[in-house]
Amino acid sequence: MIKNDSCFDFDISVERRDTASMKWDKYKGKDIIPLWVADMDFCSPPAVINALQKRIEHGVFGYTIPADDLNKIVVLMLEAEHGWPVKPQWLVWLPGLVTGLNVACRAVGEDNDTVMIVVPVYPPFLSAPGNSRRNLIKVPLWEKDNRWGLDFDRLENAITTDTRLFLLCNPHNPVGRVFTRDELTTLAAICEKHDIVICSDEIHCGLLLDSDKTHVPTATLAPEVANRTITLMSPSKTFNLPGLGCAFAIISEEKLRRRFMAAMAGIVPSVNAMGYTAAEAAYRDCSDWHAGLLDYLRGNRDCVARAIREIPRLSMAPIEATFLAWIDMRSSDLKNPVKFFEDAGVGLQDGIEFDGRGFVRLNFGCARALLEKALQRMSSALERYVSST
DSSP states (O other), X not given: OOBOOTTOOTTOOOOOTTTTOHHHHTTXXXXXXXXXXXXXXXXXXXXXXXXXXXXXXXXXXXXXXXXXXXXXXXXXXXXHHXXXXXXXXXXXXXXXXXXXXXXXXXXXXXXXXXXEEEESOOHHHHHHHHHTTOEEEEEEOEEETTEEEOXXXXXXXXXXXXXXXXXXXXXXXXXXXXXXXXXXXXXXXXXXXXXXXXXXXXXXXXXXOOTTOOOOOGGGSOHHHHTTEEEEEOSTTTTTOGGGOOEEEEXXXXXXXXXXXXXXXXXXXXXXXXXXXHHHHHXXXXXXXXXXXXXXXXXXXXXXXXXXXXXXXXXXXXXXXXXXEEEEOGGGTOSOHHHHHHHTTEEOEEGGXXXXXXXXXXXXXXXXXXXXXXXXXXXXXXXXXXHHO
């Protein structure tokens, strides 16, 4: 991939107020630092911005299809980063990854069949099955020695005769795990045994923070696993492009791919011209920017970890990937931790939305000075609370 973005300054604070930002407008007119929704505050890579400007200068924004070059670039990226030889015809373009989760639920099984997930998890995992008239089985992740993992015994015992689909999030949002090859192999064997299709949301695979971790796409485990796997990816998290609506599914098995595309028919719109343009530039031209982002996020992750260790009654498992911290509030005895921190000037996301009561999620994808200010507000508020109880 071409490298051309080596001088980006992630300490630059971009003003996002009054830009119709979902993240910032939630607290419009209030002195509350928004660290909730998974949307980074950094400018997108210069190469992406340049590509969009060039596309805008063309001046015609008609119906757009994915360019052959885009498909080639994605195939090259998957081979280079994951050792995954993908054919262009396996790619199905989508206007967002959440769309892919919902289409997968519609494509696999029938009405009243069951979809399995592990919790806590990104909220659309909780809603997508019901949107498609499927039942939902929730299996808790295990939590031990300050680490999260898949509880295989509990998972297999929860499978029913009508369980048709397993929705996997890897790297995991919100707990930040990068599941190992052994963990994924065990999960895949269970799904093979019970004839369950796997839909693997891998949108954060470009955001590994631990240098000793490797992202293993579920579909690369074995040909028989690939035949029952729908992989979902997008440049939106890695390159901060969520507002441009561009994602893709990778489905090697032809019948499964046809079912997925049939479930899309008539209800899923095409990706817009800007989304395709941004995706092509991101995967082709932004490897130096990407490396700089990871270095900066590692520093922010470490900043959060140090602060949480020092804040009374809070704890947090190590964050292996993403720009999201899953903070354990259970020892604080706070009945409404989100409101507590909002009153202190920090906006976090309630763990209840992830089926994780007693936790909050903090987005550290922002300028470090702003993050440090937010963490100081949190620390001061907890210290005052603890001293008064």
